[in-house]
Amino acid sequence: MAHMKHAARRAFRTHDHGRCRNGVLMAAERMACSGAVRLTPVRRRVLELLLENHRAMGAYEILERLAAEGWGRQPPLAYRALNFLVEQGLAHKVERLNAYMACMHPPHAHPPVLLICHGCRRVAEVRGETVTDAVAAAARPLGFRAARVSVEALGLCPRCHAQEVQEQEDCGQDIRRQRDRDRGHPPCSR
Ligand SMILES: [Zn+2]
Numbered sequence: 416m417a418h419m420k421h422a423a424r425r426a427f428r429t430h431d432h433g434r435c436r437n438g439v440l441m442a443a444e445r446m447a448c449s450g451a452v453r454l455t456p457v458r459r460r461v462l463e464l465l466l467e468n469h470r471a472m473g474a475y476e477i478l479e480r481l482a483a484e485g486w487g488r489q490p491p492l493a494y495r496a497l498n499f500l501v502e503q504g505l506a507h508k509v510e511r512l513n514a515y516m517a518c519m520h521p522p523h524a525h526p527p528v529l530l531i532c533h534g535c536r537r538v539a540e541v542r543g544e545t546v547t548d549a550v551a552a553a554a555r556p557l558g559f560r561a562a563r564v565s566v567e568a569l570g571l572c573p574r575c576h577a578q579e580v581q582e583q584e585d586c587g588q589d590i591r592r593q594r595d596r597d598r599g600h601p602p603c604s605r
């Protein structure tokens with residue numbers, strides 16, 4: 416699935432997100448039309464909220480948005496819709512953040528590997544067959560049948576990483592300047 420690789424790259428880059436959003440909404444509509452899913456208004460709205468960008472959202476953040484729009488403020492409202500979307504393969508639970516993200520290429524049953532930026536909470540999804548196959552192979556000699564494998568990598572996206580490197584450089588410059596001041600030197604140019 417070539418478009419999955421592209422979708423994964425887009426997650427951390429500036430891009431035309433309307434295309435991502437519309438593609439997923441259209442896939443969800445098709446699933447609803449074929450009778451595969453019952454896309455109630457609140458379920459659809461929750462999917463739209465998750466699709467605003469590639470950032471994972473907590474259930475309470477979703478609930479607050481729903482409440483502000485007049486959907487009510489009962490936690491099951493958000494949880495039920497989110498669980499439904501996860502069950503249908505339209506969303507994924509991001510365990511590390513205790514949050515949710517829209518699946519960018521539904522419907523699928525493949526196990527995702529989620530690359531999670533702890534700086535901006537954006538999540539990219541890449542194919543995980545090789546990882547889950549390795550887990551299944553390791554489990555087999557033990558007689559263990561792995562039914563569900565979730566793989567999540569926590570780290571920094573290119574943008575947050577660049578920002579961190581910049582901050583470290585700025586900090587290093589500040590330290591050098593301070594040291595030069597302490598010694599009575601004029602500040603060094605670097
Ligand atoms: Zn996008």
Ligand SMILES: [Zn+2]
Pocket residue numbers: 507518519520521523527540
């Ligand atoms: Zn997915």
Ligand SMILES: [Zn+2]
Pocket residue numbers: 532533534535536537571572573574575576
């Ligand atoms: Zn980031």
